Structures are given as structure tokens and as C-alpha cells.
Amino acid sequence: MSDTSLFLTAAAELLGERGFTTDADLVSPWLTDWRGRFTGKALGLASPANTAEVASLVKLCAQHGVPIVPQGGNSGMSGGATPDDSGEAVVLSLRRMDKVRAFDVDARQITAEAGLILQTLHETVEPKDLRFPLTLGGKGSATIGGLISTNAGGTQVLRHGSMRAQVLGIEAVMADGTVFDSLQPLKKDNRGFDLKQLLIGSEGTLGIVTAATLRLLPAQADRAVLWAGLGDIRDARKLLLHAEKVAGDALEGFEVMPRHSLEAVLAHSPRARAPLAERHAWNALIELSADASAVDGLPDLAQNLLESAFEAGLVADATIAANETQAEEFWALRDEIAPAERAIGPAMQHDISVPVPAMAEFVAATVPKVEAEFPGTRAVAFGHLGDGNVHFHVLAPKDAVPGEWELGQGKAISQFVHDEVTAWHGSISAEHGIGQLKRDELGRLGDPAQLAIMRQVKQALDPLGLLNPGKLVPLETTDESL
Amino acid sequence: MSDTSLFLTAAAELLGERGFTTDADLVSPWLTDWRGRFTGKALGLASPANTAEVASLVKLCAQHGVPIVPQGGNSGMSGGATPDDSGEAVVLSLRRMDKVRAFDVDARQITAEAGLILQTLHETVEPKDLRFPLTLGGKGSATIGGLISTNAGGTQVLRHGSMRAQVLGIEAVMADGTVFDSLQPLKKDNRGFDLKQLLIGSEGTLGIVTAATLRLLPAQADRAVLWAGLGDIRDARKLLLHAEKVAGDALEGFEVMPRHSLEAVLAHSPRARAPLAERHAWNALIELSADASAVDGLPDLAQNLLESAFEAGLVADATIAANETQAEEFWALRDEIAPAERAIGPAMQHDISVPVPAMAEFVAATVPKVEAEFPGTRAVAFGHLGDGNVHFHVLAPKDAVPGEWELGQGKAISQFVHDEVTAWHGSISAEHGIGQLKRDELGRLGDPAQLAIMRQVKQALDPLGLLNPGKLVPLETTDESL
Secondary structure (H helix, E strand, O other): OOHHHHHHHHHHHHHHHHHEEOOHHHHHHHOEOOOOOOEOOOOEEEOOOOHHHHHHHHHHHHHHOOOEEEEOOOOOOOOOOOOOOOOOOEEEEOOOOOOEEEEEOOOOEEEEEOOOEHHHHHHHHHHHOEEOOOOOOOOOOOEHHHHHHOOOOOOOHHHHOOHHHHEEEEEEEEOOOOEEEOOOOOOOOOOOOOHHHHHOOOOOOOEEEEEEEEEOEEOOOEEEEEEEEEOOHHHHHHHHHHHHHHHHHHEEEEEEEEHHHHHHHHHHOOOOOOOOOOOOOEEEEEEEEEOHHHHHHHHHHHHHHHHHHHHOOOOOEEEEOOOHHHHHHHHHHHHOHHHHHHHHOOEEEEEEEOOHHHHHHHHHHHHHHHHHHOOOOEEEEEEEHHHOEEEEEEEOOOOOOOOOOHHHHHHHHHHHHHHHHHHOOOEOOOOOOOOOOOHHHHHHHOOHHHHHHHHHHHHHHOOOOOEOOOOOOOOOOOOOOO | OOHHHHHHHHHHHHHHHHHEEOOHHHHHHHOEOOOOOOEOOOOEEEOOOOHHHHHHHHHHHHHHOOOEEEEOOOOOOOOOOOOOOOOOOEEEEOOOOOOEEEEEOOOOEEEEEOOOEHHHHHHHHHHHOEEOOOOOOOOOOOEHHHHHHOOOOOOOHHHHOOHHHHEEEEEEEEOOOOEEEOOOOOOOOOOOOOHHHHHOOOOOOOEEEEEEEEEOEEOOOEEEEEEEEEOOHHHHHHHHHHHHHHHHHHEEEEEEEEHHHHHHHHHHOOOOOOOOOOOOOEEEEEEEEEOOOOHHHHHHHHHHHHHHHHHOOOOOEEEEOOOHHHHHHHHHHHHOHHHHHHHHOOEEEEEEEOOHHHHHHHHHHHHHHHHHHOOOOEEEEEEEHHHOEEEEEEEOOOOOOOOOOOOOHHHHHHHHHHHHHHHOOOEOOOOOOOOOOOHHHHHHHOOHHHHHHHHHHHHHHOOOOOEOOOOOOOOOOOOOOO
8 A cells, every 4th residue: 555545544544434534525625715715635634523533643644744734614814724736635624623621601711622613602602691702704614723823803803802812721732743731721820931822823833723711701781883984094093092092991993994995885785874974085983892890881981982082173973873783784884895895896905914003104105105006906995993904905907807917917916015014014914814825925025033933933843844834934035046 | 262261352342341241249249139049150241232232142152152141130039040050151131221212102002122120111101191010029120021031920910911911022132143023013913923922931041032012001090909808718719700790890909818928917017007907817909990081980889899799798897998098008918928928937939820710729728738748837828819829838837947948848848839739730830930940840740742842942942052041941851760
């Protein structure tokens, strides 16, 4: 038997029929990312039932030199869970491992396996008047393991931080099959390097997250959702600072969208209605939140925020959602931007961040710069202003040929945007990760000192290079002039 | 010239007279830790003026194979900044690098060099109605760099987290002299491994922190300080959960101390007065905090907390400090425990944590267990119950000979306590770090898988082993039976 056959036989024996398959019909759905941008090949699909099986499989892969592509909900944005087209790797799905191992209501902690789906987590803790303070569009498929591996963000980062801030402990299988276990959460532990921090956001290139202990918060007892019309993106920054001052910890979300995005949503969603009578160059969506201990003061707080913002001349017009239905309608306007913009035509999308204080100026400067450099395009920035993170979309000129444009001018536009972001000391990946989509751009624009450290750490923890190869860690630059 | 002479000449040339000395009078104060527990020797004392000089010195040390012991305020608890007695190392003091490089009041961020003293940081931001939410006893000498390298804690961790939670960005010099720079803080950045997290708490063994960007919070506008008498440590846990429910984010501190500690402070400090008429087995000190946005509701909140705790039968007696002077007196009772206990006689001190929900049970079980195992001793646990972190002191029997006892029975007691902590899934270093004090205990009790990963990371980032050797990272175990 060839070594590959030996591996396949051993893997099937190890994981059983439910745990390992090479059946193309069963494997192929997991070889393409959900947006259909990346497709690869694989030896087979492994779906271990528990951490011990993951560890045994990883050891087996190490013995046979078989690369491993860990996969959660397969709903990532950067192709990080899709194998390359060599067909040499095995896809390691964590979806079968979806148990809640422990749930301490008093301590507000839950320990769940990597395959637990985000929405299921929300539904698990809600009956206990608790909430998990992170959500995003893909919550119906995104898994805890994937969220940790990509350090996922969403619309609540402003107040509660990204996935990193929710993780109290991790269990992971390292490249040699040993199990790293920090699931017992210690609020204070100074016994050396915080290795779990290294695993968070490493996209499966340093270890495979198999379980995590997560923090929970008291349920949201009430919220107030405000919509404000603004003349200038710089006013949004001022309004954000004002809201932080007035509302303090009650400020849960602060999103912005330009007029173009609102119009796109209104055109795309027949039921969508504009919250304000007039149109404004910019719109801000603000959410104030209160748990049971603060719920009584919330309406006054929202009213105060609005009135003081008017008095300070920070808003052109504004309104507070009258009820929860209207609050959801306001948020739907925000959530519909991406599909609405997609319906218009081809666009290059960029998930970027710059230092929070600089974001308004960055948008004000970069939108016209991009449109001037690439005539006929339209640049649209929307999203998490309070996090210094916007989704910067550049829509194709009217005559662009979909499919062709992205590979030609589109690529040049992305490089241009990434160059600008880098000049503003920003990040070319704020919340979507690097994966295979941006690996080469990270290699081109990343700080050489930081890239060198990344490669040293990768080499130390995965010397055979079998954990999610081709993702995240840029190749060594080879100077072709030599 | 010998290689050592060559190094000394080159270092003196590089750093100049203010930056490098071998004068024993100038060097020797920095060769012993502030508590006088560890003393070492050194080739000389380097005090670079800026990051470029640190980088050049590190390169020079790498060339000559000279170990480096980074040092901040020299006020650590674990000997992490004291050289060994080989005399081969150079002490690298960051104290000269104490500039504030940037201070953005709106964004609530400050960028400071590693040598800035904590108290100076506090005084720098206070005039702008901001605060840095971390403080500790050594604030008059502790530096930003040292606080980051040890991931320092304190009495505000319950609400605001330890030093790790305050750090938005870091600048550090790596073992090969390259500069790692993440000072421009991005709230969201998913460009791979979060290397700054690896440097925080690594005690100078992976890199030398030269500057950091730190988050600031709105100033505390008012506080309410409560003192409660309790019959049992388990009631303290219940009271904590109750306080979290009633006060939410306003709960800033929750400390406990047993009757013995209070008596010790009252005996030791002539001006100290007990807050309650009766003595109780346990005492809880609770601080509620409000910034300007929440200050109006604070007195009611404190009153509600107290009344509802009485109604629920959680406290035997309790009081609210009538004014700021009394609030400070309550806190002084807490802060005086360590010196008061020291005045009684020799004691073994342990800075330990267990999972927060288990701390009360741990104390209730372990205090009598230690006292039974070592007759004549008295075990006293006090401190940060809300963080799952207490300082667990074991006082010597009356006939113990100071100086001898610590090395004999004292050592056995420490191992016993550390064994118990480990059995409870806890940490032998909650907030003081490992340094040289606990390195061998970490080697004895640490998870072998985690120790292996630590060594791999250390080897990758400091292959010559020149950064703070002998600290933190346990030696490889050599199996003597082979």
C-alpha cells in the first residue's frame, strides 16, 4: 500500500464511519467556502467526536506528513478553512464536537466544544437571563472554534471587545498531538506566557481549538436605538465622543453609513423605510443598552443624549426608535448594506481598520482619492466607526465586466486601498482574518520584524508545517534580484 | 583585551557616561530586590536613553554572549529583575526612559516609555479628568515596563482587569535587537498572531518592553465604600454575587479579610479603628464607583445594595463610609494587612488563585488543612476574592527561629500550599509572577504540555538564551533514573 493508502486506512479505523470519509459527495460541500470564492481538494473529511480523537488524528497526520485544514462553520470571509488544490490535506471538521461541557450561571461562564454554533450558544444562555456579547451575520453557521481562530468581531466590539475578550480559557490540540488545556478559567494567572492568546486569531496555524470557556454577561433588559443624520463623517467622530461622555458604559454600538448605502438598502429592500424625512450625507446608528440594574434610567439617558447632541450642533436631525420593532428596523438598514451593495454590481470589499481617532479623517481623505485614481468607481465606507473599522467597498464602473473586472482593475484597487491603510498605520484585516485571501498582501505590507517573529513562532510550534498550510503566515520573501 | 573587556568598552562607547557604568557604588543598589530576598552580581548597569540605544545594546550583548536582566522599578515580588550570582549579565535599567510620547485625551490613550512610574502616570492623566485603572502598593516605584512584563494586578482587577487589559500597544526590543512596534493602537486588527499578548507577562524573557500605549478611563467622580461583617467566607461569595447583580458595572472592588487580619492591623496601626462595633469571622470591603455619567445614582445604589444584602441575610452587620476620609480609612485597613502580619513574626506568603467560584470553598477547606498538617502555624487568607485571588499567608509557630524556619518547615509549607492550589486547578502565581522565586515550583507543578510550549516559544524567540536567564521558564526536567 502507498503511504496515502496507509494513512486513509488508519484514519478510517481511528475515527470510524461517522468520523472519516473519502466519499466525494460528502466531502465536496466542504471544499468550497460559502461565498464560492475558494475551492480546493482533500484526501478526505475527518469529523472526530471528541478531543482525544482530534489528538490521535493529528498524531497520525504528523506520522504521515498529511496537512490538516481545520474547519468550523465554513463561513469565513478569507478562505481560511478551504484546502489548497494539491489534494494532499485532510479537512478536519469540528462540527460534530458541539457539546456544552459546563455552564455556571452564577459565575457567568460556559464551556463549550469548538463545533457549537454561535446562535445555539445565544439560545442556550438566554433562558438564564444571560447573554453572550458577540454576534454577527453568520451566527447561524459560525462555530465557537472558528470565531476564536479568527478572533471574530461584529457590532458589539465597541463595548464588549472582539472574540478575544470573551475567551476565558481554551483547549487545543497542538501540532504534535499534545493537548493544551486552559479551560479552567482563572481571572488572575501569572505563570508565564499567555499561550491561549497566541492561539486566538491564529487561524488554525498553531493549534486546533477543540473547546473554550467563555464569559457571559447579564441579559440586556432594554435598549434604546437612535438614528442620526449628519452632514460630515467628521461629525460622526464628534458624536461618538459625545455619546461616550454622556452614556458611558451604556454605549453598546455606534455604526455609520453614507447616504449611498442607505439609498442602496432602500432600493434593494421593499419594506425598508428611512428613519428620517430628509436625506443626509452620513447616518449614525447608536445603541444604548441596559441590564436589569440600569434599566430604569435608559429612556432618560437616550433623551439626554439626543438633546445634548442637538444643542451641541452635532446632528442635523435624529430620532429614537419608538419600540423594539422600530429598533429592529433601524438595525436591518445597517445589516442589509452588504447584500444591497452587492446587488448594484461588482465591488472590491475591504475590511480595514485605522486608529480609532483617525478613522473619520481617513474616510474623508481616502474616498475621493480612490475615486480620482480609478475614474468611474464609487467608494463606500460603512460600519464600526467606534472601532476604527469600516468596510470599505469600491464599486466597479458601470461598464465593468463582472468576473473580469475583479481580477484586473479590482486587484489594483485593493492594493491601492491597502497601501493607503498601511500609510495610515492601519490594518488590512480588521475582523475577517487573513486566510488565503490576504496572505500575500500581508507579506507585501506587513512589518518585516513582526513577520519574522510570526514565522519563528510558527516554525517552533508547527515545525512540519502541517497545520493549515498556505494560510495567514506569509511565505519568506525571496529577493529575485539576487 | 578579553571578550568581556571588549564588551564593556563597546557598551560604554555606545551608551556614554550616563548610560553605562561598572562603578560598584552605582551598580550595587540594583543587584538586590527591594525586599532583600535576592542578590546577584553584574558586569555593569546599562541605562539607555531611548529605544535605539536599547536595540544597539541588545545587539552588542548578542555578539558577545552577554545575558541581559531588564529592570524597571526593582519592586517586583519574585526576584524577576535581579541577576544571578555569576556576574556575567548586564542589568538593563529602563528608568531613564520615562517620557510620555503621546497623550490623546479624546481617545483616552497615552503612549509612555517603559520607565514611567505608575504614580507619575496617574498624576499625568488626572488633570484631564481621566484615570489609569490600575494601582498597587508599589506605585511610587513600579514602572510601566515592569507592570507589563509581570502583568501586574492590584485592587481594581475585578472591574477593569489586570495590566494586560490596559495595554493597547507595545514597543519592545527582541533578542536579536529588532524592534517590535505595535504602539499605534488598533481596536480591531486580525493580521495574525497577537504578539504583544505574548510579551505581556513574559518577564523580559522574550523581549524588552520599551514603551506602551495604554487605555484610560473617565475619572472616578465619586465612590461609595462599604464594610460588611460576615460569619463565613462562603457568605462573602454570596455577597459578591449579590453585589454583581445589584451594582453591575459600578462594582469596582471586593476584598475580604479574616478577623485575624483585622486584629493584626488594629494592633499594628495605632490610628486604625474597626468600622463595626462587633468583630466578625470575616470582613468584606466593597467599592462602588461612578464616573460623571452615573454619579447621581451612586448613594441610592450603595444604600440599595446594603439593604437588600441585609434582607437576604447575607451580612451580619454593615456600614457605608460617611465621607471620603472614612472611605480612605476603610481601605487603609486593607492595605495595612501585609505589614501588620509581617510585624507578628515570620510567615510564608503565597500569591495564589483558583477559579473564582471555588475560592471561598478553597479557603474554608485549606486553612484548617494547613494548620492541621503543620501544628502551631496559623493560615490567613485575605485579598481579592472577586478575582479568585487571595494572599495566603502561613504564620510560623511561636517558637520558630526567623531565618531558619523559612528554609526548613517554611519551604515544606509552601510546597504543601502549592500542591493544594494545583489540586484545585489554581495558579501558584496569581499576580506576582514567577521570576526566580517560583521557577522551580512551576517546573514541578506546571502542566508538562504547557511547559513544553513555553520552552519552544522561548527557544524560537531567544535562541541564545540571553534574555533574563534563570527567570520564569523552568529548566528541562532531567530524569535522573535514566
